[in-house]
Amino acid sequence: MGKHQPLNGLLHTGRRGFIKLSGAGVAWAMLTRAHAQSNREITFAGPIPVTAQSGESYRGSNEQPVPGPGLPPPDLERYGYIQEEYFISGTVDGRPYSTSLLVRKPKDPTKFTGIVGVETIHAAGAIPFWGTGREVWAPNGHAWVGVASQRVALETQVKKFNPTRYASLQLPEAASTGGMTQDMISQAIMTSVGASLKSNSSVGPFAGTPVKYLFMGGASQTGGTTLSYIQQSHTRARLPNGKPIYDGYLPAANFTIEPISLPDAAIIHLVGEGDFELFSQVTRAPGFKVRGDSDAAHDRYREYEVAAASHVPSRGSTAGVKAGETASQFPSPPIYKAALINLIEWVTKGTSPPKAAPIERINGQIVRDKFGNAKGGVRSPYVDVPTVHYIASAPLAAGDDRSRAQHGLQEPIPAAELKALYKTRAQYLKRFDQGIDKMVAARWILAADAQKLKDEEATSAPL
Helix, strand or coil: CCCCCCCCCCCCCCCCCEEEECCCCEEEEEEEEEECCCCCEEEEEECCCCCCCCCCCCCCCCCCCCCCCCCCCCCCHHHCEEEEEEEEEEEECCEEEEEEEEEEEECCHHHCCCEEEEEECCCCCCCHHHHHHHHHHCCCCCEEEEECCCHHHHHHHHHHHCCCCCCCCECCCCCCCCCHHHHHHHHHHHHHHHHHHHCCCCCCCCCCCCCCEEEEEEECHHHHHHHHHHHHCHHHCECCCCCECCCEEEEECCCCCCCCCCCCCEEEEEEEHHHHHHHHHHCCCCCCCCCCCEEECCEEEEEEEECCCCCCCCCCCCCCCCCCCCECCCCHHHHHHHHHHHHHHHHHHCCCCCCCCCECEECCEECECCCCCECECECCHHHHCCCEEEECCCCCCCCCCHHHHHCCEEEECCHHHHHHHHCCHHHHHHHHHHHHHHHHHCCCCCHHHHHHHHHHHHHHCCC
8 A cells, every 4th residue: 555645844835827728628727836845736727717618617416425416506696606616736645636626715705704614526426515514604704615636536527527628637546446545645635735725825716815714524435534534634734833734524424443533623523323324234334433522622522413314314305215105304404504513613713512412322223212213312303202203224125225225214103192292283383393492502403494494394294
């Protein structure tokens, strides 16, 4: 396995120049440079225009961690946002690379907060960190950057989306494309990108608008790459002043073999009940090693395990659903959005996030109440004032596609039991609304999302 050289003592100088971009339908573009102590450098070319000849830039296959048909153009105008794409190039262990960097930011630089979310494009082309935080980044003046740092994503997703625009891009192939060597190439690129963004050059994607905080995140496969970066690269990825490049991490829907901690960055590890069952069904993984929360200055950590949440949110989807089954309608996105806000405020304001007990497990098996719903974890009225039994990971039978286990199902609690529990529809709704209010007070969801959930339940509640 090739050995990755750490990017310590990063320095930066800026210069202007021009380069012809072959195979991209683009004539000329501005360059900026960020120099690393190891003689590696990263060069930004762009912004790359969208023309009739070059075509559109890649925008993700899905906002969830699964393959999809491709996202429509993002509605950035209503937020006063713009999208720019840069081609970045450099070397990793002496091997050259060039790839895509997609930027979404306020059109008015004075409205930029200096906060940037960064994610590597998912192996299946998804951009879940954008999807989780779309209503966090844009409405608040933050920026988002997607980096095609994984070779599998560049070759099978980005380049296939627009072969003409991306013909010149390439990442080195490691000895094992699925092993750690390939992952370390991606990590080196993510380190270089982060260091360049934080260098606050007078040219580049954030010229004249200093980047103050960087957050890395992802879900499922990129939840795994984020966890790997925390364990393998964070402590070596330093700015010239010794401070970390990335200030906070939100790895979701994946696990580690060993519990994680960092001395100078905050972590919220976010998983759903379905993640435990999915990984057990599909990978036959042993018991997962999770850890307790910490507010220590040298160990800021939260473990959020959301009861009833499936690996992939199932609302509005029939994927993995067989005849006679109903897809889970559990609303995990508002909880995940609030978790991102809590992480940002933890890093930027020192506001301690809420804590939750883990999902109860005995010998690796989830402990359930009389309705079959999980005990413990991040609670909601969907499980505390239930009308259905949630199956957070659809069971697999012989011949089933394994992706079925990524999705959740639900089964109704019999009407007679609901009548005994709540007496009337009005009493049920009162208890449901009280449960939602508790979530807002505890900062598990936002007030605006809470009202939407209340209104929705008022139109669809049983009894």
